[in-house]
Amino acid sequence: MPAISCIMAVHNGERFLREAVDSLLRQSFGDFELLTINDGSRDATPGLLQQYAQRDPRLVVIENPTNLGLTPSLNRGLEQARGEFIARMDADDIAEPNRFELQAAFLRAHPEVGLLASGYHVADDEGRTLRTLHPGATDTEIRWDLLFANTLCHSTTMFRASLIRRYGLRYNPAKLHVEDYDLWSRMLTVTRGANLFEPLVRLRQHPGSVSSVHAEAQMRAAAAIARDNMRAIDPGLDLTEEDARRLRPFRTGAPADATPADLQLARLPLRLFRAMMAQPGIDAPVLRRVRRAWIRKTILDRTPDQWSALRRSGLLGGMFQADAMGVMRAILRRACGGQMRGKV
Known part of the structure; x- marks a missing residue:
């Protein structure tokens, strides 16, 4: 054998x-x-x-x-x-x-x-x-x-x-x-x-x-699986295949060029972080690290106009509720021109 x-x-x-x-x-x-x-x-x-x-x-x-x-x-x-x-x-x-x-x-x-x-x-x-x-x-x-x-x-x-x-x-x-x-x-x-x-x-x-x-065809079929995977950890999630497709770029953070409508959709990854944290067998420190990296990317990778759009969207408040320290450190790093060193 x-x-x-x-x-x-x-x-x-x-x-x-x-x-x-x-x-x-x-x-x-x-x-x-x-x-x-x-x-x-x-x-x-x-x-x-x-x-x-x-x-x-x-x-x-x-x-x-x-x-x-x-x-x-x-x-x-x-x-x-x-x-x-x-x-x-x-x-x-x-x-x-x-x-x-x-x-x-x-x-x-x-x-x-x-x-x-x-x-x-x-x-x-x-x-x-x-x-x-x-x-x-x-x-x-x-x-x-x-x-x-x-x-x-x-x-x-x-x-x-x-x-x-x-x-x-x-x-x-x-x-x-x-x-x-x-x-x-x-x-x-x-x-x-x-x-x-x-x-x-x-x-x-x-x-x-x-x-x-x-x-x-592959993108459409993948969106259906992604939607089902999201619903598996959060059965109450009201999500269409098109929503799941639009969320694909949000895996590592809200993209800098996200539209105001997309930024409203970006609240869903924060909800998914909470739902996933409650799943059995999840390594909580690892997931918190993933979430903090998500917040950091969302805050740092933005022009001044994109930063203003992010603030108007209300997403910043959701991120602050999820990880206040992570948001504060990312904002400080942004204010320092991205030059602040150390873990964020």
Whole structure:
């Protein structure tokens, strides 16, 4: 039985497939199986996969009878996975050589964590780094982030197979283009999450990627999940999908260019902070730190006119009620031209 089962679904992926597969087969941690699901490809993908399978028995080819789509293909992988841990990888991304080693070691050292992701590089067609992202590291930070958006990079995730088997968790075919966001939201009702700081994957952005081709549909579907996540911790919240979509940029603070109407909506994150603080298992000091950073960003990242609009909106009073010391320190820092040092 392998320690890790890595699931990769591919449809007409010949352009980037070699680089993706090579990055996995060259992992420093070698005890894994790579389950590749050929989803009705009509290009050179089937032949490439068979060549790899003949050279390396760790690569297993699963053939869909027709093009079933990403979600059913991933579920076929989950059903055949034999490993203790299940990793995900898209056929156009690139894994760093130590990805499996670091993630398996962390999960074995932290039995309370069932879902693990990591930092990642966003890359162009040629694999060149455009920017590097580091999602929140702790379970509490991840839960806060998932109220607004999916901040976990799918190709960086590794989770315990026991969760899939014990709770019958699967990707939901109805959650098209956001099947991962939906799964993480449900998975975190039965386990805890974490992120490794180190970037372990290069997430390739190109015109053919899902986030490019289906950007608008993906945004709408993500807003529905965000709304449901918010209501899960605050059932009395009167929120539409459009409200949740508008709130997405407010995850880390009220944007400087927020309209007066948006600033009224910004009261909701303060309410969500209160609701989340009452949830079982939440690390209160971590959440208070997230809230203080939210307040600091909202106050500091503003021109004089934007600062006046913030004061007129009444949001400042809500922030003062939530964390008076945090507001006072941020205002003092603003008065000092942002030069005040120390924790805020």
